[in-house]
Amino acid sequence: xxxxxxxxxxxxxxxxxxxxxxxxxxxxxxxxxxxxxxxxxxxxxxxxxxxxxxxxxxxxxxxxxxxxxxxxxxxxxxxxxxxxxxxxxxxxxxxxxxxxxxxxxxxxxxxxxxxxxxxxxxxxxxxxxxxxxxxxxxxxxxxxxxxxxxxxxxxxxxxxxxxxxxxxxxxxxxxxxxxxxxxxxxxxxxxxxxxxxxxxxxxxxxxxxxxxxxxxxxxxxxxxxxxxxxxxxxxxxxxxxxxxxxxxxxxxxxxxxxxxxxxxxxxxxxxxxxxxxxxxxxxxxxxxxxxxxxxxxxxxxxxxxxxxxxxxxxxxxxxxxxxxxxxxxxxxxxxxxxxxxxxxxxxxxxxxxxxxxxxxxxxxxxxxxxxxxxxxxxxxxxxxxxxxxxxxxxxxxxxxxxxxxxxxxxxxxxxxxxxxxxxxxxxxxxxxxxxxxxxxxxxxxxxxxxxxxxxxxxxxxxxxxxxxxxxxxxx
Numbered sequence: 044x045x046x047x048x049x050x051x052x053x054x055x056x057x058x059x060x061x062x063x064x065x066x067x068x069x070x071x072x073x074x075x076x077x078x079x080x081x082x083x084x085x086x087x088x089x090x091x092x093x094x095x096x097x098x099x100x101x102x103x104x105x106x107x108x109x110x111x112x113x114x115x116x117x118x119x120x121x122x123x124x125x126x127x128x129x130x131x132x133x134x135x136x137x138x139x140x141x142x143x144x145x146x147x148x149x150x151x152x153x154x155x156x157x158x159x160x161x162x163x164x165x166x167x168x169x170x171x172x173x174x175x176x177x178x179x180x181x182x183x184x185x186x187x188x189x190x191x192x193x194x195x196x197x198x199x200x201x202x203x204x205x206x207x208x209x210x211x212x213x214x215x216x217x218x219x220x221x222x223x224x225x226x227x228x229x230x231x232x233x234x235x236x237x238x239x240x241x242x243x244x245x246x247x248x249x250x251x252x253x254x255x256x257x258x259x260x261x262x263x264x265x266x267x268x269x270x271x272x273x274x275x276x277x278x279x280x281x282x283x284x285x286x287x288x289x290x291x292x293x294x295x296x297x298x299x300x301x302x303x304x305x306x307x308x309x310x311x312x313x314x315x316x317x318x319x320x321x322x323x324x325x326x327x328x329x330x331x332x333x334x335x336x337x338x339x340x341x342x343x344x345x346x347x348x349x350x351x352x353x354x355x356x357x358x359x360x361x362x363x364x365x366x367x368x369x370x371x372x373x374x375x376x377x378x379x380x381x382x383x384x385x386x387x388x389x390x391x392x393x394x395x396x397x398x399x400x401x402x403x404x405x406x407x408x409x410x411x412x413x414x415x416x417x418x419x420x421x422x423x424x425x426x427x428x429x430x431x432x433x434x435x436x437x438x439x440x441x442x443x444x445x446x447x448x449x450x451x452x453x454x455x456x457x458x459x460x461x462x463x464x465x466x467x468x469x470x471x472x473x474x475x476x477x478x479x480x481x482x483x484x485x486x487x488x489x490x491x492x493x494x495x496x497x498x499x500x501x502x503x504x505x506x507x508x509x510x511x512x513x514x515x516x517x518x
Contacts, residue, residue, distance in 0.1 A: 110162070111128070111159040111162035120156065124146075124159055124163065127142045127143060131170065134170060136167060140183075151190070158191050161186075161190035161194060162187070164187040164190065165183070165196060168180035168183030168204070169200065172200075172204060176208065177206075177207035178204070178207075178210070180200075181201065181205060181208065181210060184197055184200050188201055194224075195224040195228075198217075198220065198225065198231075199221065199228055199230060199231070202217075202230055206237070208396075209396055213238070215235065218235045219235070229254075229259040232254040232255035233251070233269070236248040236251035236276075240361055243288065243295070243297070243334065245276055245279060245283070249273060249276050249277050252272060252276060256269040256273060272360060276361075279361075283297060286298060286299055289311070292315060292318075293314070293315065293329070294311065294314045294315070294332055294333050294334075295335070296310055296335045297334065297335070297337065298310075298336075298337035299339065306337065309378070310337065310368075310378070310382065314386065317382065321387060321414050321415065322390070324470075325390060325394075325414055325470075326470070326474060329389070329393045333362070333386070333389050335364040335365075335366070336363055336364070336365045338366070338367050339367065354366070354367075354377070355367075355382070357388035357392070383417065384415045387410060391410065391477075395477070395481045401480045401481060402477065402480055403486050404438055404453075405461070406457065406460075406486070407457075408457040409457040409459075410461055410473075412454070412461070413461055413462065422455050433456060435502050436486075438456060438457065459509065460502075460505050467504075472494060475493040476489045476490065486498060
């Protein structure tokens, strides 16, 4: 603290209140003291990531085991199949898989035995999903479905595993078959709505979202979430009903048909440049076209639900970039900055398998500023008096509700901490941290695992570097 007190005496201090932070762990990010550290007048307004909702995250149900029907009396392979069942009940997935693969073909000629083996494969998939996630269980569930095409549980489990892991093999035909077998299950309707939304069939997506909502009677949280998403998509469908779509190599751009065609061409050029340049910096390119929706300035906030201070928005629910276009051709620097910034959010969204919320917002925004090539000023360049920073762990959630002055400091912190992360550890380590986050680790665990320091140590070292810069700049 002595260094910080010295800076305070000189009027050149960056003060970090650790005790105050510890008392505010569960509270929303507080307003920092920002005297002399306000956003420069030339700094453009920030963009935003739309929070999915303030509702609890949806519970899509569990992949579940099933109990096989009794085998026919005197069945020759009864002892073998019963032994495999016991191995599965003991949780030994590897041994059960070896035994299932070795079942002789003649054991599957009896319809009852075939159904029994299908249940065993289903239950193997449940064990594999519990240990390795949905992707690890897909093959087992597919085998169960092939052995018993009329089993609704195996179909639901396979749907769950494929949708969770974004498996490209999940298609409309399979989902419609699953719906016919399990008409009261919300998951296949939600997955089909997701697929239709990706294809910009908003009306079809709304229809299946409403059906999913009707069938989610066992889970009030899921039902509320589905109602929220359905209302959101209905609003989009109404707003965009007269929009036209144009495709470039890696993007689909929707805009009001009355807009000048020149705007679309300019937007496409900026986006394709961003695809190449940012993909090379980040070492990752999206596997499918990204949707970009251009709104008029007067309709942007109402249509997107964005905060008033936002110039652009990435919506993680639909994976869409949304920006206003009024003045786009008269201020091309602004348009370029916003599109490139939102493209980084879209790129991270896909890299994280649709789990953009797994990336702390301070890091998400910091990477967007750095990779887009339009960073904000460093904190040490604008500090003029005592400043209480918001702890990074309090900047991990959505920022949409922050007042403009607090949002400004949050963006500057995210930019500064991300610069430190990239400069000190390198882009490869950043990618490793993101990989751990995609696998479900917390930021604290990912930092410990890949940077070999604690999250608190990372924050303290970043603060120490800021203080050194302050000291050097004033000496």
